[in-house]
Amino acid sequence: MDPLTRAVKPLEHRRLRKPLSEEIKNAYKTLVITLTVLGVGTLGSYLYMNSLKPAKGYELEKLQSEYEDLQAELRKLNQKVIEAQSFEQIDDSDLIQNMNDINDQPTSYVDESNLAQNQSDFGTGEATQ
DSSP states (O other): OOTTTSOOOOTTTSOOOOOHHHHHHHHHHHHHHHHHHHHHHHHHHHHHHHHHHHHHHHHHHHHHHHHHHHHHHHHHHHHHHHHHTSHHHHHHSHHHHTSOOOOOOOEEEOTTTOOEEEHHHHSSOOOOO
């Protein structure tokens, strides 16, 4: 179809266009509003992220302090364990005090039950294998 021979639409059916100056003003307003919204959103997210840093730093400092307290308590408990396992403490314990002293009687072994017995308990005084 040749554009020069084509029929022209009547004016009542055509969409009326705004002048170019009005379209530029509308595009400018849209651009300014879009940039303003993006700027405010970026600034808001930046300020929010920066406000989280001190909170995280405070939380980290609190956890470090708690960790140091727990480490000090652990060292104290380890020291108590070492003291409790020392020979002086073991000698003073009731369990050790209630044990029987070693006697110099010969010991014999029974083949069937593998029990150690003193000479007075076994009767013969001979060691069997």
